[in-house]
Amino acid sequence: MTRVFNFSAGPATLPEPVLRQAAEEMLDWHGSGMSVMEMSHRGKEFIAIHAEAEKLLRELMAIPANYKVLFLQGGAIGQNAFVPMNLLRGKAGADYVNTGEWSKKSLKEAGKYCSVNVAASAEAGHFTSVPKQDSWKLDPNAAYVHICSNETIGGVEYHWTPDTGSVPLVADMSSNILSRPVDVSRYGLIYGGAQKNIGPSGLTIVIVRDDLIGQALPITPSAFDLKTQADNDSMYNTPPTYAIYIAGLTFQWLKSNGGLAAMEVHNRAKAALLYDYLDSSSFYRNPVAREDRSLMNVPFKLRDDALDAAFLKGAEERGMLQLKGHRSVGGMRASIYNAMPVDGVKALVAYMKEFEASHG
Numbered sequence: 001m002t003r004v005f006n007f008s009a010g011p012a013t014l015p016e017p018v019l020r021q022a023a024e025e026m027l028d029w030h031g032s033g034m035s036v037m038e039m040s041h042r043g044k045e046f047i048a049i050h051a052e053a054e055k056l057l058r059e060l061m062a063i064p065a066n067y068k069v070l071f072l073q074g075g076a077i078g079q080n081a082f083v084p085m086n087l088l089r090g091k092a093g094a095d096y097v098n099t100g101e102w103s104k105k106s107l108k109e110a111g112k113y114c115s116v117n118v119a120a121s122a123e124a125g126h127f128t129s130v131p132k133q134d135s136w137k138l139d140p141n142a143a144y145v146h147i148c149s150n151e152t153i154g155g156v157e158y159h160w161t162p163d164t165g166s167v168p169l170v171a172d173m174s175s176n177i178l179s180r181p182v183d184v185s186r187y188g189l190i191y192g193g194a195q196k197n198i199g200p201s202g203l204t205i206v207i208v209r210d211d212l213i214g215q216a217l218p219i220t221p222s223a224f225d226l227k228t229q230a231d232n233d234s235m236y237n238t239p240p241t242y243a244i245y246i247a248g249l250t251f252q253w254l255k256s257n258g259g260l261a262a263m264e265v266h267n268r269a270k271a272a273l274l275y276d277y278l279d280s281s282s283f284y285r286n287p288v289a290r291e292d293r294s295l296m297n298v299p300f301k302l303r304d305d306a307l308d309a310a311f312l313k314g315a316e317e318r319g320m321l322q323l324k325g326h327r328s329v330g331g332m333r334a335s336i337y338n339a340m341p342v343d344g345v346k347a348l349v350a351y352m353k354e355f356e357a358s359h360g
């Protein structure tokens with residue numbers, strides 16, 4: 001068996017111990033005689049798996065008691081609609097900060113349900129930075145302020161938490177959730193798909209402050225009403241049971257590796273290896289403002305994009321896959337989530353040097 005270094009943006013690489021444990025438990029989970037996939041979501045075995053996953057996530061993120069943790073479906077793109085449906089609370093509009101492709105999708109979808117105020121946008125600078133908070137034009141009557149904490153395509157990340165006063169802050173954390181500690185109490189709602197930094201696709205995590213639940217628009221589908229799901233412990237309909245189980249194993253892995261503070265150190269070290277090399281080279285280029293660079297997704301371009309195919313082919317021959325950049329921006333992108341070992345980044349940098357030496 002050969003495992004590659006998988007730099008995919010998502011679904012993405014997972015911790016090997018998690019995959020091994022899942023393989024061992026595939027046919028018989030803890031003497032139940034069943035695979036987790038085959039269990040009733042209402043049986044005592046799965047209820048225990050679900051409760052353990054929630055407990056671990058609460059512990060890892062230090063989630064305050066007045067927040068609900070929901071394990072839903074529909075992805076982050078689903079949340080683009082569920083957030084306004086649930087959080088408008090009688091208000092006419094919401095504030096959105098536009099930092100790239102994912103924020104743009106969010107605000108476009110929200111426009112179906114409310115008036116959208118683009119409080120700040122990095123579009124004029126081709127989405128290479130996070131607009132400073134003193135440039136934001138927030139509406140004091142907004143239902144909430146929405147940000148994307150890490151733009152997976154552009155490689156732009158918030159390294160600070162916006163201050164939105166009494167207006168709830170909502171964040172799409174799909175691609176940097178659990179990569180470092182965050183102060184959950186600064187947010188009204190946090191959401192993210194699991195397939196970047198947690199587990200298989202199909203699971204959407206929602207962390208929401210209690211007082212924001214229960215005022216959904218009447219048209220909100222019951223399965224996506226935060227109150228219906230909160231009242232039913234995310235089991236109003238069948239939850240994505242196997243994805244929740246794998247997420248629980250990943251949470252356990254994070255805990256046994258020192259939790260989020262240790263993950264931040266690991267992630268900063270990996271990102272520094274790559275950015276330091278990019279900055280030292282005139283052959284490769286990352287366009288993002290230094291203080292806003294993502295620790296998770298590192299886009300870069302070669303001096304001549306005619307060399308892209310050769311670069312990707314050589315990477316593949318060396319067991320480094322999925323480095324092609326998103327089709328909307330081109331170039332390369334290395335996604336280096338929690339589960340990417342430092343050796344993967346070292347191998348990538350060594351290959352980049354070798355390629356530069358032979359093509360530069």
Ligand SMILES: *Cc1c(COP(=O)(O)O)cnc(C)c1O
Pocket residue numbers: 010074075076077078102148150151152172173174175193196
């Ligand atoms: C991947 C991603 C999405 C899309 O998530 P789906 O699970 O496909 O709905 C949305 N936002 C961000 C920041 C992402 O990285």
